[in-house]
Amino acid sequence: MTDCRHRPAGLHLLADLHGVAPALLSDAARIDALLREAAQAAGARILHSHFHHFGAGCGVTGVLLLAESHISIHTWPEDGFAAADIFMCGSAQPERALELIEQALQPASRMVKTIERGRL
Template identity: 40%
Template sequence: MQTYGRHLLMEYQGCDREILNNPEQLKEWMFRAAQASGATVVADVFHSFSPCGMSGVLVLQESHLSIHTWPENGYAAMDFYTCGDCDPFEGHLVLCQGLKPAHFEIMDVSRGAIEDANSLQVQDHTVDAGNFAAKLAAGGQR
């Protein structure tokens, strides 16, 4: 099936709270994730909230990577929309290293299915209760 893009909707829970509230570190991990996926960053905007939390977006030549954090709850919501040859799942692997989630949930959606009336198509829905993140931290594979 030919589509215009791939969109990962990512939920990370039990994350490192300090990173979720540190704009410099968060930005660094997001840049690493974009690079790992094969994307090119063209702009970035980050905004910190008081007393904590932040929102940020990397505008990519291939679409975008965005985050919204609630450090007080160890929670981050992210979107990674790509087109072309990028693999946003590779970026997710990098984000797991940086955010250190206890568990995550990902919905992988194909966007803009060409020649199909059902343009949004869920390709995969993954829920991890912690084994994946622990395995990744130990140097394991997906």
């Protein structure tokens, strides 16, 4: 029998981070490590990750698959912009993941949309 401990109710954070130093947005290994640290800080369990760098001067796209759902990021160093998508259910705390990401990237401005998922 499958263990289905997590209920669908959770928070989905969509974060637009502007004014980020380009050097912080172009290193796939560094961004992978950052998202892993963010997932752990949120109390999430990492299942798999995949990150892709688009070449010199270009950005990164990546995703962490979590038992609680996912964290993804897309970066545009040429524009100093990162878009992060954090959805976690169960007892995981996506706000903590976003706090850690913001501390590392130090955006000049941010816009975050919070969506409650799976609640009636």
